[in-house]
Every structure is written in C-alpha cells, then in structure tokens.
Amino acid sequence: xxxxxxxxxxxxxxxxxxxxxxxxxxxxxxxxxxxxxxxxxxxxxxxxxxxxxxxxxxxxxxxxxxxxxxxxxxxxxxxxxxxxxxxxxxxxxxxxxxxxxxxxxxxxxxxxxxxxxxxxxxxxxxxxxxxxxxxxxxxxxxxxxxxxxxxxxxxxxxxxxxxxxxxxxxxxxxxxxxxxxxxxxxxxxxxxxxxxxxxxxxxxxxxxxxxxxxx
Amino acid sequence: xxxxxxxxxxxxxxxxxxxxxxxxxxxxxxxxxxxxxxxxxxxxxxxxxxxxxxxxxxxxxxxxxxxxxxxxxxxxxxxxxxxxxxxxxxxxxxxxxxxxxxxxxxxxxxxxxxxxxxxxxxxxxxxxxxxxxxxxxxxxxxxxxxxxxxxxxxxxxxxxxxxxxxxxxxxxxxxxxxxxxxxxxxxxxxxxxxxxxxxxxxxxxxxxxxxxxxx
Numbered sequence: 001x002x003x004x005x006x007x008x009x010x011x012x013x014x015x016x017x018x019x020x021x022x023x024x025x026x027x028x029x030x031x032x033x034x035x036x037x038x039x040x041x042x043x044x045x046x047x048x049x050x051x052x053x054x055x056x057x058x059x060x061x062x063x064x065x066x067x068x069x070x071x072x073x074x075x076x077x078x079x080x081x082x083x084x085x086x087x088x089x090x091x092x093x094x095x096x097x098x099x100x101x102x103x104x105x106x107x108x109x110x111x112x113x114x115x116x117x118x119x120x121x122x123x124x125x126x127x128x129x130x131x132x133x134x135x136x137x138x139x140x141x142x143x144x145x146x147x148x149x150x151x152x153x154x155x156x157x158x159x160x161x162x163x164x165x166x167x168x169x170x171x172x173x174x175x176x177x178x179x180x181x182x183x184x185x186x187x188x189x190x191x192x193x194x195x196x197x198x199x200x201x202x203x204x205x206x207x208x209x210x211x212x213x214x215x
Numbered sequence: 216x217x218x219x220x221x222x223x224x225x226x227x228x229x230x231x232x233x234x235x236x237x238x239x240x241x242x243x244x245x246x247x248x249x250x251x252x253x254x255x256x257x258x259x260x261x262x263x264x265x266x267x268x269x270x271x272x273x274x275x276x277x278x279x280x281x282x283x284x285x286x287x288x289x290x291x292x293x294x295x296x297x298x299x300x301x302x303x304x305x306x307x308x309x310x311x312x313x314x315x316x317x318x319x320x321x322x323x324x325x326x327x328x329x330x331x332x333x334x335x336x337x338x339x340x341x342x343x344x345x346x347x348x349x350x351x352x353x354x355x356x357x358x359x360x361x362x363x364x365x366x367x368x369x370x371x372x373x374x375x376x377x378x379x380x381x382x383x384x385x386x387x388x389x390x391x392x393x394x395x396x397x398x399x400x401x402x403x404x405x406x407x408x409x410x411x412x413x414x415x416x417x418x419x420x421x422x423x424x425x426x427x428x429x430x
Contacts, residue, residue, distance in 0.1 A: 088345030129344035130303030
C-alpha cells in the first residue's frame with residue numbers, strides 16, 4: 001500500500017510514525033446497508049479512511065429522530081469511530097454503511113501513539129475536527145432557515161450528485177432520518193412535489209423529472 | 216501572571232513554548248454589550264481565554280436569524296477568534312461580550328508557532344474542538360427534539376444558573392436570537408408561560424416565579 005499517496009500527513013511523519021502506520025493499518029471491506037455502528041463506534045475501531053464507498057454519520061435526537069450530520073465519501077476520514085482516543089467527542093454518533101465500502105483502519109493504539117508524538121498528524125486531525133464543526137453549524141443553519149420542502153429538494157439534488165442518476169433509490173423513512181423528520185410528514189411533502197411535476201414517486205424510489213427545474 | 220495555573224497545557228510546553236506564551240500573551244478588558252465581533256473575528260485576534268466574564272458565540276442563519284452556539288464563561292477558551300490559524304473553522308461565528316470580561320489573548324503569530332511545534336498545545340486544541348463539536352450536536356438535538364416552549368424554559372433555567380438571580384434581564388429579541396426564532400413568536404410563548412404563573416413579564420425582564428416549578 002502506498003500510504004504516501006493515501007494519507008495527506010504521511011510524508012511529514014517521522015520514520016517511527018511512518019513505520020507505525022505501515023505496520024498497523026488494516027484494510028477492511030464493509031457490505032452496504034449493514035449498520036456497523038457497534039463495530040465502528042462502541043468497540044472503538046479507530047480512524048476509518050474511506051478508499052471507496054459511502055458512510056453516513058448521524059445522531060439520534062432525544063425524541064428518537066435521526067438526523068444526518070455528514071456523508072463521508074471516497075478519501076474522507078471518520079474520527080467518531082476513534083472516540084476512545086478523542087475523548088472530547090463525547091456525543092454519540094451513529095454510523096451506517098451506505099455503499100459497499102473499502103476502508104483503511106488505523107487502530108486505536110496506533111492513533112494514540114501518533115497523537116502523542118506526531119505534530120503533522122495532530123494538525124491534520126485538528127483540521128478535520130474544525131471541518132466537521134463547520135459542517136455541524138451548516139446543518140444547524142439548514143434546520144433553522146429552510147422550510148422542509150426546500151430541505152427535501154436539497155437532499156434530492158445532493159443524492160443526484162453523489163449517485164449520478166435521477167432515479168434515487170431512497171425510502172420515505174430514509175429521507176425522514178436524513179432530515180430529522182417523520183415518515184408521514186415526508187410522504188405528504190413528496191406528494192406536493194410530485195403534484196408540481198418536479199418528481200415521480202415509485203416504490204422505494206424517487207425519480208427527479210428534470211434536475212434543472214429542481215435547482 | 217502565573218500561566219502555569221491558568222493554561223492547562225502550560226506545564227507541558229517546551230522551554231521555548233513557555234517563553235512564547237510569557238512574552239506574547241496580552242491581557243485585555245472588554246465592556247459588556249459591545250459587539251466586538253470585528254475586533255475578535257475579522258481581524259483574527261487570536262485565542263481568547265476568559266479570566267472572568269461571559270462571551271456569547273452565535274451564528275447567523277441564511278434567513279438572518281441568530282442562534283447561540285455556546286456561552287463561554289470563566290476559564291473557557293474561544294478558538295473562533297483565531298480562525299486565521301485554524302483554517303478549517305470556516306463557518307463565520309459571531310461573538311458578543313455579555314458581561315464585563317477580563318481576558319488573555321494569545322496572538323495569531325504565537326498560536327501559529329505553538330501549533331507548529333508543541334504537541335501538548337495541539338492535543339489541547341484538539342480536545343477543545345471536539346468539545347465544541349459535541350456542543351454543536353447537542354444544539355441540533357435541542358432544535359429538533361424540543362418544542363419552543365421547552366427550549367425557552369431551558370434557556371431561563373440556564374440564565375438563572377449563570378446569573379444567580381430569578382430576575383433575568385433579557386429582552387424578547389434576545390431570547391429569539393438565542394433560539395433562532397422571531398420576537399413575535401417568543402412574546403406569544405412567554406405570555407403562555409405567564410398565564411401558567413411560571414413567570415412574570417416586566418419591561419426588559421423575565422422574572423421566574425418559582426424555579427422549582429420551572430425545573
């Protein structure tokens with residue numbers, strides 16, 4: 001594995017840091033639609049780097065709604081799976097595999113040793129934390145300033161861009177979980193959008209009639 | 216100034232790191248109710264440590280509502296005032312002085328040098344970022360899972376605890392800005408709470424009739 005091309009911080013590590021990565025990083029494959037949360041979070045798997053695939057990070061609100069915080073795609077890192085090392089990430093974040101995912105895992109003991117000795121590694125983690133914090137603030141903005149129908153449209157456009165097709169395989173339940181809403185409300189909203197000819201609703205699927213009209 | 220007692224990371228810095236802090240940290244005093252955002256954010260003041268006082272960090276949503284992210288109190292650090300160093304904190308966070316505040320400022324050039332060489336400093340910053348991220352997720356949870364009247368009650372209890380009095384000097388506008396709502400909606404909600412004998416509304420003031428009933 002050519003870690004130099006994979007991890008942006010690798011070339012700047014000390015020889016010892018490089019050796020730690022080379023000897024301890026593990027490649028894993030996760031099948032889609034498996035909730036690997038117990039594996040990734042509770043047992044503290046370590047830092048997960050996505051070679052290819054998609055991981056969804058979400059929180060459960062007090063009244064048991066889900067809301068998507070971020071979708072991690074190719075070349076993204078997941079830190080929440082290493083919360084035993086990054087203690088201040090105390091908020092429980094859940095993780096779903098959304099697409100078949102090839103990943104590299106840096107185990108907790110290795111993360112801890114890098115964290116204790118490698119400036120470049122720490123700076124990179126810092127940067128990631130800041131980005132996630134900015135993402136979370138963007139989510140707050142969206143929740144407060146946009147109406148739900150606009151947020152559904154944003155979600156559909158986003159899925160269109162990620163998947164590269166106008167046939168979005170997604171259930172009303174899944175949309176509700178992305179947006180922190182309920183299935184009933186989402187179904188009603190989707191019907192409005194369908195009546196406006198923006199989308200067509202099929203079983204387990206939302207078809208975007210014309211992406212230009214949606215944007 | 217005994218930095219060893221003030222900054223939790225100080226004792227673990229290298230001699231050079233300690234000298235950087237000692238030679239460059241500045242003490243400042245800010246008067247309350249001045250919006251120092253231009254001073255703290257746009258000009259990138261550096262890391263602000265609160266000796267005593269209160270700073271409110273908030274964001275402006277797309278439709279121009281404010282929402283409070285966190286109130287920073289005695290011994291808290293503000294990182295958003297150093298976003299020129301922590302580039303990934305790209306989301307614009309605004310800052311208000313809520314109480315007369317004595318603060319220590321670590322200027323950007325010093326932050327950068329510590330950031331480039333001091334492991335303990337980086338680990339501490341990492342920890343702070345994680346905590347702020349957890350706070351932001353808690354805010355998302357609150358917005359989605361609680362009704363507005365419950366969030367007003369939570370805010371009043373919180374202000375009661377910070378101020379140590381049941382006479383909370385706060386306008387309906389300010390409550391709206393804390394919670395990302397509008398003044399009209401807040402006024403209506405407060406009237407409901409007053410009708411339930413939980414609070415008394417005075418000009419520029421909300422009086423908690425009996426804190427036990429509110430909790």
